[in-house]
Amino acid sequence: MTWPPAPMEPAEVARSLRPFGESTMLPAAAYTSAEVLGWERRQLFAGTWVCAGRAEELPAQRGITVGDVPVLLVRSGAEVKAFANTCRHRGHELIGDGESADRPVIVCPYHGWVYTVDGALAGAPRFRDVVGFEPAEHGLVPLPAQVWHGWVFVNATGDAAPFATHLGALAGLVAPYAPDRLRLADRHEYQVRANWKVIVENYQECYHCPHIHPELCAVSPPNSGDNYDLPGAWVGGTMDLRDGMTTMSLDGRSGGVPLPGVDQRRVRYLALFPDLLLSLHPDYVMTHRLRPLTPDTTQVECSWYVPPEVQDAGYAVEFWDRTNRQDWAACESVQRGVSSPHFVPGPLAPNEDAVYRWVSLIARAYQGTPPWPR
Structure with a gap:
């Protein structure tokens, strides 16, 4: 690389x-x-791998910017996942930089697309009867994330070396x-x-x-x-x-x-x-x-x-x-x-x-x- x-x-x-x-x-x-x-x-x-703060301080969902890339952090208990903070419809940020949400699903505020906390598309208004539209093809883009000694680390481009190597x-x-x-x-x-x-x-x-x-x-x-x-x-x-x-x-x-x-x-x-x-x-x-x-x-x-x-x-x-x-x-x-x-x-x-x-x-x-x- x-x-x-x-x-x-x-x-x-x-x-x-x-x-x-x-x-x-x-x-x-x-x-x-x-x-x-x-x-x-x-x-x-x-x-590379940027520190996004302490896991215990994260809300259920938080939008951050890592370098120049919008990232969505999702926490469930001790587990933290990261996704590209861009809706798979028109690219709107799911949560603004520095903003947070506490709810069981991820909702795009622009057109109401809904995702599970695992990033799967759960709902797309007015797409139910669209021929050829496959929700499974429009999930959020996952990004590498690690919790190390309580700190959360994220690789926003998705192509860094493994965290252990870092x-x-x-x-x-x-x-x-x-x-x-x-x-x-x-x-x-x-x-x-x-x-x-x-x-x-x-x-x-x-x-x-x-x-x-x-x-x-x-x-x-x-x-x-x-x-x-x-x-x-x-x-x-x-x-x-x-x-x-x-x-x-x-x-x-x-x-x-x-x-x-x-x-x-x-x-x-x-x-x-x-x-x-x-x-x-x-x-x-x-x-x-x-x-x-x-x-x-x-x-x-x-x-x-x-x-x-x-x-x-x-x-x-x-x-x-x-x-x-x-x-x-x-x-x-x-x-x-x-x-x-x-x-x-x-x-x-x-x-x-x-x-x-x-x-x-x-x-x-x-x-x-x-x-x-x-």
């Missing part, structure tokens, strides 16, 4: 794929071009934290005036930490930890906690309880391509879910998950809300900088190897190679 190449100058993309130590960041168009973002919406978002070795790193057993403690929404990739690149390095994150550096040495180089469409690494610190909080102490069976001295930072950032702590899990709105604006949903017996996760929320806002200010400054006519993609520092892996993944995708093994 290959993709059409992105609308970018091939030679500029190629510079990002030079060996580590010789490569540069992506060209400016990767962060500023509406045409490039349009390509990304179809290939990188609709064409996850690769990430599955084994996340499993000990059992996020599906945790409860949502808090959620913050941010609108960041920066390209979505700027946010992910910032997430992949702590080269910047001594300069903008005094609270984080007080609980974790910025040069600690290692980065992974393992199979799957993801990038990430670890950071260590300082001696005497038990978690990421303003005083290094936990207001919760340790998660059983996980490393109590290390935090994992994992970016599952293209839109889910997972921060795995000894006592809580935090996620950032990214939705690009424009080339220079990204909606970020930040969620904190804790064991059911923990009543207050404020110690984690306060720490990360402050850290998030420090990061957002830096990312917005980067966005203004890459938008300058004087911007020239720069080199990567020796400790930015995870950024290099992310940039390489994006650059190969721009050349037409999806983020999975051939």
Whole structure:
């Protein structure tokens, strides 16, 4: 499987794929071009596996847009199915983007075609006596959907690699934290005036930490930890906690309880391509879910998950809300900088190897190679 190449100058993309130590960041168009973002919406978002939120928060039916493709999610208990959100009559959306419904069937609001929750056509007004009309030929188009540790993932084009291939070795790193057993403690929404990739690149390095994150550096040495180089469409690494610190909080102490069976001295930072950032702590899990709105604006949903017996996760929320806002200010400054006519993609520092892996993944995708093994 290959993709059409992105609308970018091939030679500029190629510079990002030079060996580590010789490569540069992506060209400016990767962060500023509406045409490039349009390509990304179809290939990188609709064409792979996007996180659509938590299964337990879904109503019976919800319309969403994955990349540039309308999708209908249908939940029945723990099972979630996905369909193309387009009526088989004239293409009207069955439920608008962000809207929901709670009923036993799916009804098109345009001409009243009715579908079962399995996608079969159950009724088409005035077609009963139409010769040659076969309801079985007009069911909704099913799309691949998976529930993983409580999160719903959808492939809107229907032709991505299997979800297990997409996850690769990430599955084994996340499993000990059992996020599906945790409860949502808090959620913050941010609108960041920066390209979505700027946010992910910032997430992949702590080269910047001594300069903008005094609270984080007080609980974790910025040069600690290692980065992974393992199979799957993801990038990430670890950071260590300082001696005497038990978690990421303003005083290094936990207001919760340790998660059983996980490393109590290390935090994992994992970016599952293209839109889910997972921060795995000894006592809580935090996620950032990214939705690009424009080339220079990204909606970020930040969620904190804790064991059911923990009543207050404020110690984690306060720490990360402050850290998030420090990061957002830096990312917005980067966005203004890459938008300058004087911007020239720069080199990567020796400790930015995870950024290099992310940039390489994006650059190969721009050349037409999806983020999975051939």
